[in-house]
Amino acid sequence: MEHRIEKIKKQLQSQSYKLTPQREATVLVLLEHEEDHLSAEDVYLLVKEKAPEIGLATVYRTLELLNELEVVDKINFGDGVSRYDLRKEGANHFHHHLVCMECGAVDEIQEDLLGDVESIVERDFQFKIKDHRLTFHGVCHRCQTEDTAAASETEETEYSSK
Amino acid sequence: MEHRIEKIKKQLQSQSYKLTPQREATVLVLLEHEEDHLSAEDVYLLVKEKAPEIGLATVYRTLELLNELEVVDKINFGDGVSRYDLRKEGANHFHHHLVCMECGAVDEIQEDLLGDVESIVERDFQFKIKDHRLTFHGVCHRCQTEDTAAASETEETEYSSK
DNA sequence: CTTTCGAATTATAATAATTACAATCAAATA
DNA sequence: TATTTGATTGTAATTATTATAATTCGAAAG
Numbered sequence: 001m002e003h004r005i006e007k008i009k010k011q012l013q014s015q016s017y018k019l020t021p022q023r024e025a026t027v028l029v030l031l032e033h034e035e036d037h038l039s040a041e042d043v044y045l046l047v048k049e050k051a052p053e054i055g056l057a058t059v060y061r062t063l064e065l066l067n068e069l070e071v072v073d074k075i076n077f078g079d080g081v082s083r084y085d086l087r088k089e090g091a092n093h094f095h096h097h098l099v100c101m102e103c104g105a106v107d108e109i110q111e112d113l114l115g116d117v118e119s120i121v122e123r124d125f126q127f128k129i130k131d132h133r134l135t136f137h138g139v140c141h142r143c144q145t146e147d148t149a150a151a152s153e154t155e156e157t158e159y160s161s162k
Numbered sequence: 163m164e165h166r167i168e169k170i171k172k173q174l175q176s177q178s179y180k181l182t183p184q185r186e187a188t189v190l191v192l193l194e195h196e197e198d199h200l201s202a203e204d205v206y207l208l209v210k211e212k213a214p215e216i217g218l219a220t221v222y223r224t225l226e227l228l229n230e231l232e233v234v235d236k237i238n239f240g241d242g243v244s245r246y247d248l249r250k251e252g253a254n255h256f257h258h259h260l261v262c263m264e265c266g267a268v269d270e271i272q273e274d275l276l277g278d279v280e281s282i283v284e285r286d287f288q289f290k291i292k293d294h295r296l297t298f299h300g301v302c303h304r305c306q307t308e309d310t311a312a313a314s315e316t317e318e319t320e321y322s323s324k
Numbered sequence: 325c326t327t328t329c330g331a332a333t334t335a336t337a338a339t340a341a342t343t344a345c346a347a348t349c350a351a352a353t354a
Numbered sequence: 355t356a357t358t359t360g361a362t363t364g365t366a367a368t369t370a371t372t373a374t375a376a377t378t379c380g381a382a383a384g
Contacts, residue, residue: 020332055334060371076238098289113282117275125269126303127260135295141288182361217363222342243341
């Protein structure tokens with residue numbers, strides 16, 4: 001964990017940015033919640049526990065910066081907020097997502113899967129691919145088994161969808 | 163063109179919704195701009211030309227309704243606004259997009275391409291896929307040829323997301 | 325060690341997208 | 355015709371995000 005912060009620090013410094021305490025706290029929160037898909041507001045609240053004096057605008061700016069450095073990916077699942085997802089170590093492509101339409105859970109797929117598709121697209125459309133976003137919407141394995149077992153118990157979603 | 167409106171009308175009626183003049187004007191605008199990826203605001207301005215008395219809230223509501231009926235797909239390219247994309251006639255899956263990081267153009271891919279990938283995902287993750295979103299970010303064929311022509315014009319290829 | 329300078333941060337204000345609200349209107353029904 | 359129901363309107367409210375201006379911090383120079 002420690003060396004990942006070091007690495008990010010070097011990335012920042014290579015572009016003459018600094019790893020300020022606020023930025024460090026933000027990165028720490030992201031590392032500790034690698035599995036989740038936090039919104040800027042979520043990150044803000046969590047960082048505040050470590051560094052209560054931080055401002056929301058700083059969190060936005062830090063996330064923006066980390067996005068430019070490709071440390072995090074900004075993603076939108078259509079619920080009105082942007083979420084920030086830490087890129088896996090050594091990953092050269094953005095991972096994919098499975099969004100459950102019933103419980104709201106978001107699972108990740110680390111495997112590439114798109115290699116062939118990308119070759120086809122680059123050839124047929126003469127489009128130089130730099131990045132991709134692939135999200136499947138459907139029913140996760142948890143909800144499938146629940147559904148067959150207990151008919152339809154209203155399940156609260158993970159995200160507070162306004 | 164006329165029969166597509168008829169079809170949408172029937173879809174509405176089958177769920178006991180009505181094709182009101184405002185809804186009809188909105189659908190018409192969508193049909194006339196099938197190639198584009200309009201935001202709610204864009205649609206509003208265009209519909210106003212046909213039906214000046216329409217309100218923005220009605221446009222939002224109509225688009226929401228059409229989205230539920232799967233007549234349009236709501237999509238977000240990360241620029242802060244939702245865009246509404248008419249589903250091709252007879253299409254049973256949402257089409258894919260190529261977003262150019264240089265000129266901002268958005269091209270569409272109608273071919274499926276994901277059949278194999280979806281089989282793998284459904285099997286390996288026991289995830290029942292209902293819908294998908296696939297977007298490639300990169301450089302479109304137009305910008306590629308421009309780039310090679312005027313190779314050393316601007317070194318800056320940074321993509322300002324806003 | 326002190327001064328200086330520029331980047332970073334803060335609180336707050338502004339903007340932009342979207343949704344909620346309350347009154348009005350229109351078609352459908354009795 | 356009177357009543358009910360659903361749709362629309364303009365506006366207000368809410369939410370996410372970005373811009374601003376003043377302040378602080380930290381490294382480099384003296």
